[in-house]
Amino acid sequence: MKLKAPSTRGWIYAIVAGGIVIALPYVLPMGDAHHGWWDKIPGWWVLFGALGCLAIVVFAKTLGHLFLQKPEDWYD
Amino acid sequence: MTERHAILRQRWLLVLILALPLAALLLSADYKAGAEDEHGVPPTVQDAHHEAAAQSAHGDEHGARAEEHGAHGREVAPLLTPTTIPSGILPPALILVLGAILVPFVPRAVRSFLAVALPALTLWYIWTQVPDGCLVVWRFLNYDLHVLRADRLSLIFGKIFTLVGAIAGIYAWHNGERRQQVAALLYNAGAVGVTFSGDYFTLYAFWELMAISSTLLIWARRRPESARAGGRYILVHLAGGAVLLGGILLQYHHTGSFLIERFAPGSGGMAAICILIGFCLNAAVPPLGAWLPDAYPRATITGAIFCSALTTKTAVYVLLRVFPGWEVLAIVGSIMAVYGVVYAVLANDIRELLSYHIISQVGYMVAGCGIGTIMGVNGSTAHAVCHILYKALLFMGAGAVIQTTGFEKLTDLGGFWKRQKWVFFLFMVGAFSISGVPIWNGFTSKSMVVAGAGEAHMTWPFMLLSLASVGTFLSIALKLAYATWMGKDRGIQPEKAPRNMLIAMGIAAFLCTLLGLKPSLLYRDLPYAVHWNPFTIPHLVEAIQILLFTFFTFYVLIPKFVPHRTISIDTDVFYRKPARLARKVFVTAVGAFFDRTDVLGHRVADRVSGALRDPTDWIPGWPRRVPSDDPGYDEDRARMPLALPLGLTLLALAVLSVLLLLS
Numbered sequence: 001m002k003l004k005a006p007s008t009r010g011w012i013y014a015i016v017a018g019g020i021v022i023a024l025p026y027v028l029p030m031g032d033a034h035h036g037w038w039d040k041i042p043g044w045w046v047l048f049g050a051l052g053c054l055a056i057v058v059f060a061k062t063l064g065h066l067f068l069q070k071p072e073d074w075y076d
Numbered sequence: 077m078t079e080r081h082a083i084l085r086q087r088w089l090l091v092l093i094l095a096l097p098l099a100a101l102l103l104s105a106d107y108k109a110g111a112e113d114e115h116g117v118p119p120t121v122q123d124a125h126h127e128a129a130a131q132s133a134h135g136d137e138h139g140a141r142a143e144e145h146g147a148h149g150r151e152v153a154p155l156l157t158p159t160t161i162p163s164g165i166l167p168p169a170l171i172l173v174l175g176a177i178l179v180p181f182v183p184r185a186v187r188s189f190l191a192v193a194l195p196a197l198t199l200w201y202i203w204t205q206v207p208d209g210c211l212v213v214w215r216f217l218n219y220d221l222h223v224l225r226a227d228r229l230s231l232i233f234g235k236i237f238t239l240v241g242a243i244a245g246i247y248a249w250h251n252g253e254r255r256q257q258v259a260a261l262l263y264n265a266g267a268v269g270v271t272f273s274g275d276y277f278t279l280y281a282f283w284e285l286m287a288i289s290s291t292l293l294i295w296a297r298r299r300p301e302s303a304r305a306g307g308r309y310i311l312v313h314l315a316g317g318a319v320l321l322g323g324i325l326l327q328y329h330h331t332g333s334f335l336i337e338r339f340a341p342g343s344g345g346m347a348a349i350c351i352l353i354g355f356c357l358n359a360a361v362p363p364l365g366a367w368l369p370d371a372y373p374r375a376t377i378t379g380a381i382f383c384s385a386l387t388t389k390t391a392v393y394v395l396l397r398v399f400p401g402w403e404v405l406a407i408v409g410s411i412m413a414v415y416g417v418v419y420a421v422l423a424n425d426i427r428e429l430l431s432y433h434i435i436s437q438v439g440y441m442v443a444g445c446g447i448g449t450i451m452g453v454n455g456s457t458a459h460a461v462c463h464i465l466y467k468a469l470l471f472m473g474a475g476a477v478i479q480t481t482g483f484e485k486l487t488d489l490g491g492f493w494k495r496q497k498w499v500f501f502l503f504m505v506g507a508f509s510i511s512g513v514p515i516w517n518g519f520t521s522k523s524m525v526v527a528g529a530g531e532a533h534m535t536w537p538f539m540l541l542s543l544a545s546v547g548t549f550l551s552i553a554l555k556l557a558y559a560t561w562m563g564k565d566r567g568i569q570p571e572k573a574p575r576n577m578l579i580a581m582g583i584a585a586f587l588c589t590l591l592g593l594k595p596s597l598l599y600r601d602l603p604y605a606v607h608w609n610p611f612t613i614p615h616l617v618e619a620i621q622i623l624l625f626t627f628f629t630f631y632v633l634i635p636k637f638v639p640h641r642t643i644s645i646d647t648d649v650f651y652r653k654p655a656r657l658a659r660k661v662f663v664t665a666v667g668a669f670f671d672r673t674d675v676l677g678h679r680v681a682d683r684v685s686g687a688l689r690d691p692t693d694w695i696p697g698w699p700r701r702v703p704s705d706d707p708g709y710d711e712d713r714a715r716m717p718l719a720l721p722l723g724l725t726l727l728a729l730a731v732l733s734v735l736l737l738l739s
Contacts, residue, residue: 030617
């Protein structure tokens, strides 16, 4: 399966939804519920979701290619 | 339109992620009620009885107030109900054990009914007849066995174990296989027995009952790979049980008591370490947890539901009982949460993927136990309850797919969600629950554990647990659902799922939603008073941001999620690979040696007996015997006829009988 660009409608959905979600902390009363330094970084949880997902996939796939993944009959 | 674009056309997915959390905010009665505390968090559960119980625990003269502190200066949750009320009631596990004895002798329809009714009866019994703080002591040999010790922690675990037993019984209604039904009831009895055990003797008996009965549910699938996986499973669990038993005996040697008591962090020496290893093995803590994704995907479709709910969660229960505040558990649990999702990204078998997510989710519970504060213990308990419900739902969905399509690998599945809408819809409820999507129960419990880590200033556990929630949404709600039902249409025409399966899934989905919308129903039964509201704006915004941008990244990376026909090696490689060599050395070679020795021995004996048959043959010049018509020795001819000893025996019996009658 090759990577292809999303449809125009898909991009519009994604940009609108992403923009709304990024803007949420600035329009809603967030209080001062800080866990730590990271809460002071604008868009921290947006970055965390996106980069965390990317990191998990890259980490898992790398380990898989290096030594974790074996043919199905490897134990036989 | 490629397959991956189809996912963006499912507008309901975006609506769910965006709109439902806001709906939850509006719907939540908990959010509206009550004034906010000094942290800006409105109290959710202020149950007076609950407060009183917690307060009594704080001030009890028996030292109920724990004086233990972790390395971060956090205060470990106090002991629960230190006073016990002697009682004459029966242990709840007895209902299930007696039922398991009865079940094989009744007709199939009654068996299916009992498989639901007995756990339901036990649930009712625990709910209404077992009060908080009651104690039942049975005398056995020279020991006082505390066969029933109930407090808030054991009660909530006992309730959820029996509830999921009843739901799984409905799911398995059509099955009717005697062996599985008995094994499932005994397994449930083992979990309930462990939960209410007050001493290690009782705990160990039920612990091993769980190991044996769950093995039967794996073997019951009657496939070669199930037989092998079941063999490995029971060997690993017996080894873990042996370590646990060693710890119990050491503890008895040091204290002279079998009673289950909490170990203060870092105390207890070798006894505590052995007991901890035994518990951690059942909790599937890496590197001791490879048995889980090895065995559960090979269990029967219905048996896997029980497996997913019971073994690891009883281990979490005993960890919460004995080892709260052990910081090593917070670290190990956090790593475990990420470990599971990394393997889940690679998995191809749908139930193996779910099994790795058991490890990941149990990681939250183990971490909550390691955090050890009231928030940590409450969060861990709440997450165990929610996890049992949504994980059972996910395994039921996966089981329905296997039952109706005959396939269990992602490489064989895809593109049939419109032909299996109900199963897909109910599965997605479980998927959103485990992912912590607001409105479902995973959000209300997982957030407690993560917040507990934040409150305890444990930065790395906080980050790793947050990262694991990204991986959970990615691999279950997105990867698994996409690759199983959406993706490339392989022309699969699934059969209709049995109605009882859908009913059981519907009940589990309803409970996941109910506890997600109204978490106070869960919070009020937690071990300690709860001052936590998940439906605050910062929490909801955080959840929405994480979920939506995980979804976007998944969308971009969809080609990376094309499944491959591979397996992923885990720590079980250290005993599975050498197993072949060990078998050759210790079984095949030893057997061959005995076989050769046997043959050689017989050959030598044959030669010697032949040579000694007539020693005169050795004397040169001695006249040889003249061959005659004598056929030689024939054991049938030489043996005393059978009739003679039989006749003599009968005669002696008759004489004895006459003598006895005359006397």
